[in-house]
Amino acid sequence: MAKQSFFIISVFIIEFLALCYALETPSYNLVHSESDFEIRLYGNSSWMSAPVREVSFQKATVDGFNRLFKYIQGGNLNCSQIRMTSPVLTSIVPGAGPFHSWAYSVKFYLPEKFQADPPIPLAQLRLKSHSRNSTCVGVRKFSGFAVDSNVMVEAEKLAHSLKKSSWANFTTAESGTAFSIAQYDPPFKVLGRLNEVWVDVKQSFCESDGVASY
Secondary structure, three states, X not given: OHHHHHHHHHHHHHHHHHXXXXXXXXXXXXXXXXXXXXXXXXXXXXXXXXXXXXXXXXXXHHHHHHHHHHHHEOOEOOOOEOOOEOOEEEEEEOOOOHHXXXXXXXXXXXXXXXXXXOOOEOHHHOOEEEEEOOEEEEEEEEOOOOOOOOHHHHHHHHHHHHHOOOOOOOEOOOOOOOEEEEEOOOOOOOOOOOEEEEEEEOHHXXXXXXXXXX
C-alpha cells in the first residue's frame, strides 16, 4: 500500500511540474477543418507503446500509463529521465483481446531528444518501441474525462460527421486500430480538459500543403 501511495504521489508531482512547462506534442499540418471535426497530417514520429489485454478502456489506459511512467522515470537501460509529453494515446485494437474482445495499446510520444534513439525499456515493463509513419487522421475534440461510457459515443459521432462529409469514403483501418483516444491533461485537472478521437484517413487523399501547421 505504501509503494502504491508513493507511486500515485509521484505521478501527481510530475504531472504538476509538467503543467509549468510547455509539453512537447507531435507536429501536424491542418488539412481541413469543419465545426465538428478536423483532418490532420502528422509526420513520422517515435512513440513508446504499452500493449494491454483488457476489456475496460479506463483500466487499460491506467495500466499502460503506469508502465510508461516507470519507463520515463528511469525504467530503461540508460536510466534516462524523460520529460512528460502530450498526448497520451490509447489505441483500440479490435479482436486482439480476451475472447476476441478489444485490446489496447497505450502510447507515449517521445520528446525530440529521444526521437531518433529511444532508450530501451526494462524488460519487465513489457513496452515496445513504436514508429508511427506519416499519418492522416480525422479528429474530433471533446471535453471532460475520457471514460468507458463516452469514448465509443465520441468515436461514433466522429464517424457520423465524416460520413456526411467529402471524407466519407476515405477512412481506413490499415494501421490495425479501430480508433484512438488522445488525452492531453493530467487526472487532477477537472475544468477545461481536452481529449480527441482519432481515426485514420487514407494518406493519398490527405496529402496537401494544408492550411496551417502546429
